[in-house]
Amino acid sequence: MSSHDQTGAELSAAFDDEAVLIVGHGSRREKSNEQVRELAADLESRLGLPVDAAFLELADPSIDDALAALATVVSRVTVVHCSLFAASHVKNDVPLAIEQARSRYELEIDNGAHLGVHPALLALLDDRVAEVEVKLGVDRESDDVAVVLCGRGSSDPDANGDVYKLARLLYEGRAFDRVEASFVGVTDPRLEETLHDLSKHRPDAVIVLPYMLGDGVLTRRVRDWTDEFDDEYPYVDAxxxxxxxxxxxxxxxxxxxxxxxxTGDVEMSCDTCKYKVDLEGYEEDVGGARAMLRALAHQESHADREDVDDEPHVHDAPEKHVAVCTNQTCADDGSTTVLERLRQAVRDAEVRDVHVTRSSCLGQCGDGPIVTVYPDGIWYGGVSPDDTERIVSSHLERDRIVSDLVHQTL
Structure with a gap:
């Protein structure tokens, strides 16, 4: 049974001392921000739990301010993203804010997934098409109706790929002539190009769906381009x-x-995330909350060491320190071999400014061999000698965490 099948009273009784935080992007148009707040109020009624709204930028409160306020009244917060796709805000900015809040407040924070691909969204899109069909006086069962699902566009291929998946799912099982994916900016194909290509098929009608939450600047741009297309191609109603x-x-x-x-059941498309795996054309896009935290900590720790001439500081400590537990339990599990293999892999890869050392007991007996990487604060567990090259090539060379080995993060 899904959560929205339960009554608010049932949930409220089951989850005292908890709250939900909806995180929106934020807009210069207060109307868009009010839509996020309205959704938060409606979700509060649905769940029977306190639900607040926060914003990444351009509106108040910020995520940190909202979490600081909630930390005074509850002990646990679940973050729900008011984002259609998982691009840099979902993958980097919000996790970074959450990690910083965890270090500042005595607050348990669960981080949810973006809205993504969901049957309810497909049903909503289908109804949006039906509304326009009525206005145009067309019927997909008897007329050639083409649909364009237009997203805002992202530099993240995973997010753009979800637009195509939604477009295909909207097409499946419905009598549309075709359903195309398109974008307002950042990536191709742009809406103007898609509309021009559709004109060659001479459909009876073209319906453009702005796949956005708010009725803002980008939505108006979609409407303007659609109106221009309608004027330019009089044989197509758009x-x-x-x-x-x-x-x-x-x-x-x-x-x-x-x-x-x-319930700890968040599913993210990590296998196609440019911050997790190498994708053709995106090899230089490294990141993730851990990489940014490391960069921030590194920058802050050396900020007071710049001289008056702004010359770069000289390191007297390694950029990364890798420690391998060689206490008895981990040693029995092969940690000494892991230590030597890590050192050899670092030498072979010619990774600079990395120091690999042995450590005494790290208090994780039975989960070893344990390998820690600082200042990133990543602890790997159950590391075998065969895993050492992955730790070096992914984490030490490119700041990409080997997620299947992560034991805990500090």
Whole structure:
């Protein structure tokens, strides 16, 4: 049974001393910010739990301010993303803010997934198309109706790929002539190009869906381009639909994402995330919250060591310190071999400014061999000699955590 099938009273009784935080992007248009706050209020009624709203930028409160306020009244917060796709905000900015809040407040924080691909969103998109069909006087069963699902566009291929997946799912099982994916900016194909290509197929109608939450600048741009296309190609009726807005079906998605985070069942598409794996054309895009935390800590620790001429500081300590537990239990599990293999892999890869040392007991007996990497604060567990090259090539060379080996993060 999904969370939105439960009553608010049942959930409130089961989860005292907890709250939910919806995180939106933030907009210069207060109307868009109010939509996020409205969704938060509606979700509060649905779950029977306190639900606050926060924003990444351009609006208040910030994530940190919101978590600071919640830390005074609850002991656990679940973060729900008001983001359609998992791009840098979801993968980097929000996790970074959460990690910083965890270090500042006595607060347990569960981080959920973005809205992503969900049956409720497909049903909502189908209804948005139907609304425009009525306005145009067309019927997908008897007319050639083409649909363009237009996202904002991202530099993250994983996020752009989800637009195509949604477009395909919207096409499956429905009588549309075709459903195309397109974007407002950043990546191709742009909406103008997609509309021009569609004109060659001479459909009876083209319906453009702005796949956005708020009715903001980008939505107006989609409408303007669609109107221009309609004027330029008089043999095709074209009209843009409405954005997702505050439709109640969004609450179904939020409730599911809350439940997933609350039970530790968050699914992210890490196998196609440019911050986790090498993707053709994105090899230089390293990141993730851990990499940024390391960079921030590194920068702060040396900020007072610049001289008056702004000459770069000279390190008298390694950039990364790798410690391998060689106490009896870990040693019995092969940690001494792991230590030597790590040292050899570092030498072979010619990784600079990395110091690999042995450590006494790290208090994780039975989960070893344990390998720690600082200042990143990553502890790997159950490390075998065969894992050492991955730790060096992924983590030490490119700041990409070997996620399947992570024992804990500090």
């Amino acid at each position: 009209l843009a639909g409405d954005p997702l807005g505050t439709d109640s079906r969004l609450l179904d998605v939020f409730a599911d994402r809350w439940q997933e985070a609350r």
